[in-house]
Amino acid sequence: MGHPVRIQIRHRLSGFELDVRLEAGREMLALVGPSGAGKSSLLRVVAGLLRPDAGMVEVNGRVLLDTAKGIDVPANERRVGLVFQEGALFPHLSVLDNVAFGLRARGASRADAEATARDALERLDAGALAAARPPKLSGGERRRVALARAVVTDPEILLLDEPLTSLDAVTKGQVAADLVRRVGELGIPSLLVSHDFEDVLGLASRVAVMERGRIVQHGAMDDLVRSPASPFVAAFAGVNFFQGTAHHRDGITEILGREPATFVSTDVAEGPVGVVIHPWDVVLTTSRPSGSAQNLLEGPIERVVPVGNRARVVVASRPAVVAEVTQESIDRLGLAPGVTVIASWKATGTRLVPVAGS
Numbered sequence: 001m002g003h004p005v006r007i008q009i010r011h012r013l014s015g016f017e018l019d020v021r022l023e024a025g026r027e028m029l030a031l032v033g034p035s036g037a038g039k040s041s042l043l044r045v046v047a048g049l050l051r052p053d054a055g056m057v058e059v060n061g062r063v064l065l066d067t068a069k070g071i072d073v074p075a076n077e078r079r080v081g082l083v084f085q086e087g088a089l090f091p092h093l094s095v096l097d098n099v100a101f102g103l104r105a106r107g108a109s110r111a112d113a114e115a116t117a118r119d120a121l122e123r124l125d126a127g128a129l130a131a132a133r134p135p136k137l138s139g140g141e142r143r144r145v146a147l148a149r150a151v152v153t154d155p156e157i158l159l160l161d162e163p164l165t166s167l168d169a170v171t172k173g174q175v176a177a178d179l180v181r182r183v184g185e186l187g188i189p190s191l192l193v194s195h196d197f198e199d200v201l202g203l204a205s206r207v208a209v210m211e212r213g214r215i216v217q218h219g220a221m222d223d224l225v226r227s228p229a230s231p232f233v234a235a236f237a238g239v240n241f242f243q244g245t246a247h248h249r250d251g252i253t254e255i256l257g258r259e260p261a262t263f264v265s266t267d268v269a270e271g272p273v274g275v276v277i278h279p280w281d282v283v284l285t286t287s288r289p290s291g292s293a294q295n296l297l298e299g300p301i302e303r304v305v306p307v308g309n310r311a312r313v314v315v316a317s318r319p320a321v322v323a324e325v326t327q328e329s330i331d332r333l334g335l336a337p338g339v340t341v342i343a344s345w346k347a348t349g350t351r352l353v354p355v356a357g358s
Helices: 039-047 095-105 110-123 139-151 169-186 221-226 231-237 327-333
Strands: 005-013 016-024 028-032 054-059 062-066 080-083 157-161 190-194 206-211 214-219 240-249 252-257 262-265 271-277 283-285 295-307 310-315 321-326 340-345 351-353
Touching: 005 039, 016 039, 016 206, 016 214, 028 039, 039 054, 039 080, 039 157, 039 190, 080 139, 095 110, 095 139, 110 139, 139 169, 157 169, 206 221, 206 231, 214 221, 214 231, 221 231, 221 240, 231 295, 240 262, 252 271, 283 321, 283 327, 310 327, 310 340, 321 327
Parallel strands: 028 190, 028 206, 080 157, 157 190
Antiparallel strands: 005 016, 005 054, 054 062, 206 214, 240 252, 240 271, 252 262, 271 351, 283 340, 295 310, 295 340, 310 321
């Protein structure tokens, strides 16, 4: 089935209407946008925790909601796995009891529920946490336990609501790598909500940007950065994203990109990685720069997109790269479509993140 998830929703929220049509395959699809855009409300509708004014939700050919036909499958019968912000674990229960809770609620015996829960924890490398209480866990451990609880009931779809919120940079990278690996192993549709575009880099195969209850653009991450449908999308995406294979040696990491380009980073990594560069770290010149920049791409300017008092300049190099520059730089260098420029940035400006499927 090409699109096992089909969603159509209209629902009045405070100040605007949630109006979404969405299809997803067996992939991780990220819903990103500012706080209050309606992302979490959309997940609540899919989970059966919010009945919309009108709409339809179908997963694997099973209609979970159809307001026109009076169908509204109860939340506990929907086979939906939920991972909330901060994990939302029961603080008074052990990790094992937290993971077994959903199974017990569905009628499983204590022995069977605990055995299945232990297996889920072991598969997520969290077996040693079984006797611990959530308040004693680190942020990364709580997210891992929350994921175990979400998948233990064999869901048909996984919903992740801000799973990386409030984590420090190191833990965020570890949890992101866990999600990439574990969700990939499940092979089920997954919807990931985040207010931070950077948090979903490398995690999702596609991104849908939401603004005031509507999806204003969706597609691959590099497509959104290269060809934003609006100044809002351009301002929100805010990053360049490439994929490649990293090799670390002599204190530096070299990344061979999928297109004929090589990048250099001070981050330590080996194997498949995502390469992240902020547009404001990219310098544009009309001749080869003489500074310390170790990453260079050359090509003609494809587009200049105003963003506030600055502008995003899309360079049609291979791969394409986006720089954010001031109006003074545009005037001084004569930056306009068709002008050939060199985009450069330092190794310290090249961040490396996990990628889906690695």
